[in-house]
Amino acid sequence: MKTKLGILGLILFFGHISAQKVIASDSIVRRQMNAVRTDKSIKIDGVIDEEVWATASIADKFIEFQPANGKPESENQKSVVKVLYDNTGIYIAATLYDNEPDKIARQLTERDVINNDDFFGVFINGYNDKQQSYEFIVTAAGVQFDAKATNDNGEDDTWNGIWYSAVKITDKGWNVEMKIPYFELRFPKDNVQKWGVNFFRNIQRERKKLAWNHIDNTKGSFTLYDGILNGIENVKTPTRLSFTPYFSTYVNNFDGKTEMNVNGGMDLKYGINDAFTFDMTLVPDFGQANFDNSILNLTPFEQQFSEQRSFFMEGTELFSKGDMFYSRRVGGEPSIYPTIDENETLTEYPGKVKLFNAFKISGRTKKGLGIGIFNGVTEKMDATIQNNETGETRKETVEPWTNYNVLVFDQRFGGNSSITLVNTSTMRMGNFRDANATGLLWNIANKKNTYNYYGNIKGSWVKDDGTTFGARGSAGIGKFSGNHRFEVNANLVDKNWDINDLGFSTLTNYGNHNAWYGYRILQPKGNLNNMYLNFNLNYYHRLEPFLNQKLVFNHNNSFTNKKFQSFGGGVEFTPYGEKDIYEPRTFGRYLNVPGYFDSWLFFESDSRKKLQYNVSIDYYAYDQKGRNQVIPSLYLRYRASDKLNLIWKFNPVFSNNEVGFAGRNADQIYMGRRQRNTYENSVTGQYTFNNKMALSLAFRHYFSDVTYKQFYSLNNDGSLNENTAYNPNLAGTYNSWNVDLRYSWWFAPGSQLTLLYRNATSNYLEVSRMRFKNNFNELFDAPMINNLSLRVTYFLDYNRVKNWF
Structure with missing residues (x-):
């Protein structure tokens, strides 16, 4: 129905009643x-x-x-x-x-x-x-x-x-x-x-x-x-109270030992009023969370994993404001490693901290004020240390009882604008590290919803042998309407910024200034359904002491034709190279990285076909003889029927003559020139019996090896001197293998039965360039996890239960 702006009225259509x-x-x-x-x-x-x-x-x-x-x-x-x-x-x-x-x-x-x-x-x-x-x-x-x-x-x-x-x-x-x-x-x-x-x-x-x-x-x-x-008037909404009890049992076999355990607990959801909801998990059980896709990580930073636990995944849109809450910290790894004497051996170290309970309250008032409160409590965890001479053991706390809190106020106004205040805190019992972080965020759009103005100011406080304050901030403006669009922003992060007790942060002590222009065709034209052209210019510099780091130009594009095939590519280059302030792992030092020219292409076939394939190739050519990186990828999806679907992904990476951190002592920082090859294969398949029952298979094998060819000493000006005296064995091969076979049945609304079998193993060998067969033999000689679990959850609505009685 075409209408003109400003028309108000009731339009009646013959043959039916309409209140449009x-x-x-x-x-x-x-x-x-x-x-x-x-x-x-x-x-x-x-x-x-x-x-x-x-x-x-x-x-x-x-x-x-x-x-x-x-x-x-x-x-x-x-x-x-x-x-x-x-x-x-x-x-x-x-x-x-x-x-x-x-x-x-x-x-x-x-x-x-x-x-x-x-x-x-x-x-x-x-x-x-x-x-x-x-x-x-x-x-x-x-x-x-x-x-x-x-x-x-x-x-x-x-x-x-x-x-x-x-x-x-x-x-x-x-x-x-x-x-x-x-x-x-x-x-x-x-x-x-x-x-x-x-x-x-x-x-x-x-x-x-x-x-x-x-x-x-x-x-x-x-x-x-x-x-x-x-038209919805005078409704008497029922009490919003529900319970989801669960029962689970596990049989675990690892390295010749078999254990069985049975768990039970409950999630509770209560509507405080029509706008606010209280969620709580009591005696949580996350044993059927997916495996993390671990990698051989040679970077200065920890690997970030996606959340796999349903309680932390659902209803967290308020808590994700400002990227200050990383839920994997709650019930993650212990915060410290025990102190061990020369005559002692660590015999037991908890890989994960046990979550005692957690709750969240979230909702929004009639005037647009959103309020979110999260609280989680984790239990005390100890490591066991044995004296090699006497055989006696002692306990050392590696994570005390800890309380995690998130508080969010988010005021919306004007149809597409908001101002948000976020606070996170981590309080550990005893003489352990505490932390707090606060952020003020804003995103203001004009009345026509064509421009927006955004930014944030954040501070972090860490109390550990004194209090350390860190800060970061950003501001930007963008046009997000029409064929021509742009964005300009600036970001500053000081050296002490640290939210890693309850958030996730890596890069610090830098300034980043960005400009982006985009042109797009959003209506079918000629042989194309749409077209996107993007141009980016990014400048980075160190804050303390000031240092120009790099200038990056990027152009990327994508097209979709009338056959719904998508294709495109792009280029990126750093004309002056880079001064990498993170790879040396030492404040005030940097590594000179030669400039590169990166180019890539991709093609995605029509997803409506039985066989869909996506291919891409990404090639980095550095301004240094023999140094490059090649990243191809292949995706195949075959829909055998409306019930059976199969997917294969292959993602190799070949990095030749890259230079990275190799070690350090009191006098020197050492870098190594290395060859690294990575292969990641994954296969997923699913047979769906009906809209409530399915059998799924997920397999992933990740293999990465690294060979060091030469070692260097890092100079104060970022250059390298060959060092033949430093020659440790840093060659390595990392394998990760996991298989999940899962039967899932939604037997009632909100109620699910899941039967899961898992097989997993991993190993790290201090050798590289092994033959493929030998590598697999070594992998399967390592102890394997075999796990069979059954979990049943049942949704109970208070109003339905009340009627039973």
Whole structure:
């Protein structure tokens, strides 16, 4: 439906009742519709046959936003949506016409995975502030996907809600029915509700995306383009209280020893009011979290791992503000290593700290103030040390009882702007290190949502033999609308910045100044559906003492043609080389790195095909004879049927004559010239029985070896002198192997049974350039972990349990 700005009114269509309105707000057209109250029972079965649906107003006349921005839906693929509500939740029925129903894509996947599928979805924003929505999607195969969508973090699919849906394929297309309980939504406690809402449809065979309220892809984010849902009045929302008890049992075999254990615990969720929720995990069990993809890390910095534990993954959008909270610190590795005398041996050292309990409170007030509170407590952990002469053992605490806290205040305003205050603290019992960090963040957009002004000021305090204060800050401006876009920003981080007790930080003592220009075609033109051209200029310098580090120019581009094949590439170079202030591992020193010219190409085939392949090649050529890096990659995905999907990834890296840290003593810092080859293979496969049951296989083998060819002493001016006297054996080969075979069954809403078998091993050998066969023999001679586990979780809603009695 095409409308002009400023039109307000009721448009009636022959043959049905419609309460669609169109209003203009900040130059964005917002359609409106009314929800109708019902006291009739509605069966969620995909058959829209209850009489009450005939009384509902409709939302129709969807508008395409990809690839053709602004094109009305075709007559053969109309979409009609109706909304009802009662005191327990809202009901949505969608009739999605399709003149070729046999071509509707409906690949079966696990929950929260969308692959080669048609789908229908709804975005709901109970505060109507255009900044955060709950997203509920169901595919034509009946698979549910849900997420939280925010302007700051995009789509967060780690959130899992409890809602109900069903689909039905018909000779005219397909139908969807949903029920979304109020306890999964957040909205102010008003007698009359006014929600932001939008409905989406994807037609996979044409890669066509449509929305009820038009999304203009030339500016802003999806959440800015909500329509308005009126009509929900005087609802008596039920008590938001749920329990998810779990039972798990494990059988572990390692190095000839077999152990069995049984665990039990519970997650609790309580709605303090309609806006705020209390989440708590009691006696947590994370035994079925995925393996970390460990690597041979030769950099000066620790490897960062993604979160695998569901409690820390769900509902954390407030806590991720400002990148100051790294949840893997809670229940991670001990903070210290024990002191050992010459005649002692460390016999037991805990790899992980045990989490005692954790809770979080989060929500947002009617005036847009978001509040987040997180608290976690970890237990005391001891290492065991044995005296080699007497045989006696002693304990030494490597992590005391520790309390972790995060506090966030996030004020939204103006449709797409916010100011945020974040504080994190780590308090350890006894004479151990404590830490605190605070950040003030802002992101201000103009009324037309074409420009934004952003920045932050942060401070860190570490108390460990005195108090050390560190700081960082940034500021920038950007244009994020239209074909021509740009961004300019500056970042400063002092030498004492340290949030690693509860956050994650690496680079310090630097200034970084960036300029970016982008040109894009967002409408189909000629043989292309879209085109993105980006140009970046980055300048880095050391703060104390001042030192020019490097100037980097980057250009990258990508194109998608009418066959939905994507391709592109880019170049990057440092015309003056780099003064690397981190590789020497010593404050005030640096290593001269020659300039490089990097170029890359990629191609991605049409994902709608049974066989999809993605290939890329990245080549670094340094201004130094014989020094280069080659990074090819290959991705193959074969969809054998709508139930069976197989993926193979191969990611090798070949680094020739790179120079890196080799060691140091009181007088010298040593660098080594080395050859490094890395191969990473992964295979994943999944057979999905139905939309609630699947069998999955995940395999990964990572192999990296490094050979040192020559050693040098590092001079104060960053240059190197050959040093033949320093010649340690630093050659090494690292292998990591893991296999996960998992059966998963969602046997009831929010309730899951998971049977998991794992096989894993790893080794590090002080040799390199081994023959492939010999390397595997050494790997499989190492002790292997064999683990079989069963975990059952069951969702209990207080209101349903209450009715049992």
